[in-house]
Amino acid sequence: MKKFTKCTFMIAAVVSTLLFCVYKLRYDRLYHVMQVLEVFGTPSDFHSCERKNEDIDLVPPTWLQLEPGVQVYSGQCVKLPGEDGACPQVDVLAIIKENPDIDSLLCKFWIEGSTQPILGTFSHRVLMTEKGHSSAFLSCQSKYVTKVPFGISFFRKQEESPAVIPVSSVPDLPVNSPTILTCIRPTSGSLMAPSMLTESILFHSMIGVTRFILYANVLPHSFQSIVAKLEIKTQVQVQVRPWHLSTEVSANIENSLLDQDCYAQSKLHALHYILLRENQILMPATGSNLTQTLNASLLEPGPNQLKVRRFCSEYPNDKKTAYLTRPVSILQSTYYHKNMSANVTRNLVRRGGVTVGGKSAPPANKQT
DSSP: OHHHHHHHHHHHHHHHHHHHHHHHHHHHHHHHHHHHHHHHOOGGGOGGGGOSSOOOOSSOOOOEEEETTEEEEEEEEEOOTTOOSSOSEEEEEEEEESOOOOTTOEEEEEOTTOSSOEEEEEEEEEEEEETTEEEEEEEEEOSOTTOOOSEEEEEBTTBOOOOOEEBOOOOSSOOOOSOEEEEEOOOSSSSOOHHHHHHHHHHHHHTTOOEEEEEOSOOOHHHHHHHHHHHHHSSOEEEEEOOOOSSOOOHHHHHHHHHHHHHHHHHHHOSEEEEEOTTEEEEOSSSSOHHHHHHHSOOOSEEEEEEEEEEEOOSTTSOOOSSOSSOOHHHHOOEEOHHHHTTOEEEEEESSSOOOOOOOOSOEEEEO
16 A cells, blocks of 8 residues: 555656646746847837838839930839739830830840840830820730749840849739828929928828828938838838939829839739829828728729819918817818819729729818
């Protein structure tokens, strides 16, 4: 009996020791995790670390002169019917003046791992023609559809072109979240108004917009500092794409180019996109979150027309709103100008289909 009892105690001691070792190991791991969280903060403090399809273009695009009368911007991989590859064709935004001999151009891809560029099949299509200029796509179709080029060149026989146009990376995952990409177009002057641009970014971020693209060449240091802090503390991402045309084109031509580039960038960021001026803001008709408004709206694929309401403040003694605790200039003007707002619209585009008429959508667009 004594031997049985002693054996039982020995077994219990061994089991207890093993359990204690397991507990101690797990406790040490948890303790180290708690120390790391105490030093670096909780994961909720680092929303920016969880971004998908974050822009990784270290070299931003810029307008280049391919040859006299032809300017090119950036390249984007596009899908073709019946093709399952990552990049069967690259489209490059271009401005063509007075219709030079475009059809005789050739194209080649620059692919990582290849010592020589690879020839492709050239084609082009015109988007719009006005006042002697055309907005167009210069396209190059590849035989190696699984390879994603980092650059593309256009040239003629016996005349090599030194210009290599960057090609944006292909998104890792399809972006179908009901968020919106807000593209802010360049101003007609040399510089954007820094205070109005800052207010626009901050206001839109407060109503749930997290993706912005600014078409600008120079931005004030104060604005850059605010954006840097905003990106660290929130999920907001602001991308700057240089935009400087060396030739003067009509507003319609420039709008068509900006709209196409904003659409291409929306594939990396959001299901919806809109092109605004710096003094325009999106105002949800219901609620305070634009993403929730888009979720509740039955938007058709393609352009959805939003009415632009223009508010003015022509005199210093005009009545100002009393609901603002801080002087936000873009919201202070309270005089609604009905005549200036007549027949003025902006398109909020939902990707995933062809143009389906002009259906009004719940969000409203305000301009001061």
